[in-house]
Amino acid sequence: MSQARFPIDLHMHSTRSDGDRPPARLVEMAAARGVRIIALTDHDSVAGLEEARAASEGLDVTVLAGIELSTWRDQELHILGYDFDPLYPPLVEIVAHFAGDRLRRAAATLDKLDALGCPLDHAAVLSSAKGVIGRPHIAQALVEAGHVRAVEDAFRRFLRNGGPAYVPLFRLPSEAAIALIHEAGGVASLAHPGVEDADHLIPALVEAGLDAIEAHHPAHSDAQVRHYQALAARLGVGVSGGSDFHHDEGRASLGDCGLLDLSALRGG
């Protein structure tokens, strides 16, 4: 496996959310590519941390606690949390609430698909996720049942935001997410701001305690990377970075987007 471009990758997903590799495989992949520090940032879940840390024993890879929280501040925003106590009780409670809400949402989506003439085996779909259930699991089931040709068709025709089978998910207010990560002893960063088109919201998030901006993300152009680095410097916050790796067909492989030095995260 070829060497990664960065020794630090702070954004990736495992089978505990919508990635296709189990946490242990991600750690082995990091080791094989020379990535020394990773954070597993599954959506609204820390369920993969223990497995990742166990897999890192004996390898030259440090696994930071990580999470990508689904939040809301006038629009959907993803807030990344790093290096927090994963057993902090209010965090454990919120994560459990998210998991329950995803099940509720999946069941409601399946009801809508029934009504739209695309019935699926509800029990089979709900048990198909190894971690938290998401729209990709339902999209896959729609393909397997022959209702659509490909996962992209499932999203375009039914599951996209505002689509006929779309059901909104619980979102934590962005400020509450930042406060929660802080109370758990961690650092909060705004994920892929260039994708969210949310620059106007960043000063208020910094006011609420946001520690960093994810300047380095594979969806960002070089100009956007420079823009967010400059914005972070102007606002006195750090920058984070990572590949947002989900599977081999994504924009960047593990470690091909990230940081050279962890001190950047805290504005160093």
Ligand SMILES: [Zn+2]
């Ligand atoms: Zn995201």
Ligand SMILES: [Zn+2]
């Ligand atoms: Zn992500």
